[in-house]
Amino acid sequence: MKVWILHVAVLLALLVLLLVLPAYHATNLARIMVLAVFAIGYNLAFGYTGLLSLGHALFFAAGVYGAALPVTYLGFAQLPALIAGLVAGAVMAGLTGLLALRTAGVSFMIVTLMFAQAGYLSLLYFGEVTGGDEGLVLPGAAGLIPGLSADAARTTIAYGLFALALIASLLLVRGRFGRTMVAMRENEERSRMLGYNPFAVKLAALVLSGLFAGASGAAYALLFGYAGASFATIQYSILPMLWVLMGGAGTVLGPLIGTAAMFYLVDIAGSYTTATLLFVGVALVLLILFAPRGILGTIRERWLPWLP
Amino acid sequence: MGFGPFLLLALMESAVTAATLALTAVGLSLVFGVMRVVNVAHGEFFMLGAVAAWFITNFIGGPPWFAFLMALALAPLAVAAIAALADRLILKRLDYEPEATIVATIGLLYIFQQAALSFYGPQAMPVEPPFNFRIQLPWFGYSAYKLSVILLAALVLIGVWLFLTRSKAGLVMRATQVDRETAQAFGIDTDRVYAAVFALGAGLAAIAAVLIVPIAQAHYLMGHDPLLLAFITVIVGGLGSLRGTVIAAILIGLSDGLIAFFWSPTLAKILATLLVAMVLVFRPQGLFGARTT
Structure with a gap:
């Protein structure tokens, strides 16, 4: 019960923040919420199932282009495009998983990294269609919801998507399948002995993870009006890992906290120095050295053992 | 220029790539x-x-x-010292746990990139080659420096091989590779071995970079392609097998160069990355490695 109270309270608090914050911060928050959906998806694979992937940029970019290409070339409306992007992310994750899940550990990281790299290079290779490094400009958020300004429509949709993703991930990890995912992370051999098929469970978890990543990529492209090959670079595989590590791997609210913390850390640092990459690097090293459980993971361990 | 000389030129260019790739990849391996x-x-x-x-x-x-000679002597030493420091301060504390060290080295990647951007700047700058001599072939003139890069890389590789197989330090390194705990039982300070190996690997990459920098230019993002190619090489050659790595470097350097020369550099990289993923999935011991249990 208190789990539900906490998560509904967090969603209500976000809603209040969106209503009272000035436009600049509300747009920032919309960006954070959309990216947090990506982090939630990454967390399903990494935090709960124990699949450390370095290729999630591929699923994010599949979402970005799964939405952007139909809008640009087939004249799709925004909502069908969002669904197309989400499906593209899941399909891409499924195809990657079919091959990559035959490996584990370090090999899995490298195989996913290589697939993502091949995806990025393919986007450049077919630059005439995808726009390559320059990318495609999309209509943006204006007119998405009749009667609302672009800013208002963007924050509304970002909030709706985030709320949906958060509730879905909470239901998922507290349900039967969530426990099976954790069993894979903790002891694959023992769960195999109990009659589970590790390959099928991990594949399903990766597809779900890709679904969230694709939804986030599609929403990002549609709401902020831009799709480019840069979304497929390795940086977009590293960032969700950083957000999840910072917020706490294997916690439901961790991805949101990590994404917001890292966003504002870079934002605040950016007003003092241009050396923002340094903060990403130092944050990664310090987290893995001193706080491998992240913010929420540490809180759960010390004070609140009931946190999902 | 006919097709034959054109192919020869492409082969020579690719051989330079292969030579520096071999150095970088052996360091990684x-x-x-x-x-x-x-x-x-x-x-x-x-x-x-x-x-x-x-x-x-x-x-x-x-x-x-x-x-140039001073750079060739000092730059790898400086880079090796940085690597040894990184090993002591970070990797050792993580107890070399594979997944944690990957996250930590990703962090290092960003830190080094930012350091280079801040202290060196965003521009690409050349280093003057030690000599500007062109060998005149019947069809085209070719830079003698590029040929000397191949020669120097081969010499360094032979040096590494002799070091590993003929010296006491090399023996200690190989012993640690085979069985860390037994090596410790024999009184080998494996912490020092690890720091030395990490420094040696980084130093080899630095030597490759010093050799290539009169041809290419120094730039703060230039580490990306060598990393990817070195990864591909090490995996295709069999993780941890030095001989396989060198053979794979020659193969991949040459084919990458040829595909890039005749078709498109992007296509060459797409094919290479997919090849690597397939090798890892279907033949994890590498194309040349023996299956170990």
Whole structure:
């Protein structure tokens, strides 16, 4: 019960923040919420199932282009495009998983990294269609919801998507399948002995993870009006890992906290120095050295053992 | 120019790529073989080597050959020292746990990149080659420096091989690779071995970078491609197998160069990355490695 109270309270608090914050911060928050959906998806694979992937940029970019290409070339409306992007992310994750899940550990990281790299290079290779490094400009958020300004429509949709993703991930990890995912992370051999098929469970978890990543990529492209090959670079595989590590791997609210913390850390640092990459690097090293459980993971361990 | 000479030119260009790739990849392979660490920051050690070479040649001055020789001697040492420090401060504390060290080396990658951007700048700058001599072939003139790069790389590789197989330090490294705990039981300070191997691997990448920087230019993002190619090479050659790594470097350097020369560099990279993924999935011991249990 208190789990539900906490998560509904967090969603209500976000809603209040969106209503009272000035436009600049509300747009920032919309960006954070959309990216947090990506982090939630990454967390399903990494935090709960124990699949450390370095290729999630591929699923994010599949979402970005799964939405952007139909809008640009087939004249799709925004909502069908969002669904197309989400499906593209899941399909891409499924195809990657079919091959990559035959490996584990370090090999899995490298195989996913290589697939993502091949995806990025393919986007450049077919630059005439995808726009390559320059990318495609999309209509943006204006007119998405009749009667609302672009800013208002963007924050509304970002909030709706985030709320949906958060509730879905909470239901998922507290349900039967969530426990099976954790069993894979903790002891694959023992769960195999109990009659589970590790390959099928991990594949399903990766597809779900890709679904969230694709939804986030599609929403990002549609709401902020831009799709480019840069979304497929390795940086977009590293960032969700950083957000999840910072917020706490294997916690439901961790991805949101990590994404917001890292966003504002870079934002605040950016007003003092241009050396923002340094903060990403130092944050990664310090987290893995001193706080491998992240913010929420540490809180759960010390004070609140009931946190999902 | 006919097709034959054209092919010869492409082959010679690819051989230069293959030579430096072999050095970089052997460094990566050594680190993986002995320490079981996937060093994502390896490309940045390459980049640091090139940037250090630029600083050294500019501060020493004098005739180009002298400045270049100083860079060739000092830049790898400087990079190796940075690597040893990173090992002591970070990797050792993580107890070389594979997944944690990957995250940490990704962090190092960003830190090094930002350091180069802040202290060196966003521009690409060349280092003057030690000599400007062109060998006149019947069809085209070719830079003698590029040929000497191949020769020097081969010499360094032979040196590494002799070091590993003939010296006491090399024996200690191989012993640690085979069985860390038994090596410890025999009184080997494996912490020092790990620091030395990490430094040696980084130093090899730096040597490759110093050799290539008179041809290419020093730039803070230049570590990306060598990292990717070195990864591909190490995996195709069999993780941790030095002989396989060298053979794979020659194969991949040549084919990458040829495909890039005749079709498109992007296509070459797409094919290479997919090849690597397939090798890892279907033949994890590498194309040349023996299956170990």
